[in-house]
Amino acid sequence: MEIERWERSEEISDAERKVIQETWSRVYANCEDVGGSSVLLVFFVNFPSAKQYFSQFKNMEDPLEMERSLQLRKHARRVMGAINTVVENLNDSEKVSSVLALVGKAHAVKHKVEPIYFKKLTGVMLEVIAEEYADDFTPEAHGAWTKMKTLICTHVTAVYKEVGWPQ
Numbered sequence: 001m002e003i004e005r006w007e008r009s010e011e012i013s014d015a016e017r018k019v020i021q022e023t024w025s026r027v028y029a030n031c032e033d034v035g036g037s038s039v040l041l042v043f044f045v046n047f048p049s050a051k052q053y054f055s056q057f058k059n060m061e062d063p064l065e066m067e068r069s070l071q072l073r074k075h076a077r078r079v080m081g082a083i084n085t086v087v088e089n090l091n092d093s094e095k096v097s098s099v100l101a102l103v104g105k106a107h108a109v110k111h112k113v114e115p116i117y118f119k120k121l122t123g124v125m126l127e128v129i130a131e132e133y134a135d136d137f138t139p140e141a142h143g144a145w146t147k148m149k150t151l152i153c154t155h156v157t158a159v160y161k162e163v164g165w166p167q
Contacts, residue, residue, distance in 0.1 A: 012151065016144035017090045023136050023145070024087045027129055031080040034132055037067050040076045043124045050120070053113050083125075086152065097155055104159030115157040115165065122149040 012020070027034050041063060044051050051058040056071035066072055082103055089095040107113040126145050130137040137145075 010147050010150065012090060012144065012147050016140075016147060019138075019141050019144045020090065020148050021087055023129065023133060023141050024084070026133055026136060028080065028084050028087075030132075031077065031084075032073070034080075034128060038128045038132060039121075039125050040072055040079070041067055042128055043121050044072075046124065047117070047120050050117050053111055079121075083152075087148075096151070100152060100155035101159055104156035105163070107156070108160045108163050108165055115160045118153050118156050122152050125149070 044057075044066060045063055051060070054071070054075070057066055057069050060066045060069065082099060085099050086096050089099070107118075108115070126142075126149055129145065130142065
């Protein structure tokens with residue numbers, strides 16, 4: 001797959017950072033459910049081609065079976081942990097870049113995941129957070145999280161460009 005266009009992330013303001021961190025604190029408190037049962041489950045149901053990168057559950061069709069998968073839950077914890085590190089360090093751009101570069105390099109070089117899946121996954125993450133935390137997901141929160149989604153995608157996919165994707 002060719003990377004068609006590179007997005008640039010907008011600066012996240014202090015007010016937006018606070019909204020992201022406040023929203024995330026509620027999400028992360030329930031990371032087992034929101035991360036495993038919701039975000040990744042919705043992602044794999046909506047984008048079944050993404051399962052090709054996971055030998056442990058790539059042939060699972062039943063959402064209930066996927067939801068009970070220990071491997072899926074383990075991966076969900078890693079995803080939520082990485083996002084948590086980014087959210088906790090939004091005031092430290094070097095740390096954010098470092099964490100997301102590691103994620104990008106692992107997925108580009110080791111796992112050979114097409115970069116479009118990051119855009120899809122972060123989109124699902126926003127949808128799930130907006131649905132699960134509707135009372136907290138104000139228009140301001142949505143705007144802040146949209147910038148966060150772009151920040152994640154921009155940093156992760158920049159590594160793809162650096163390593164000369166596709167390989």
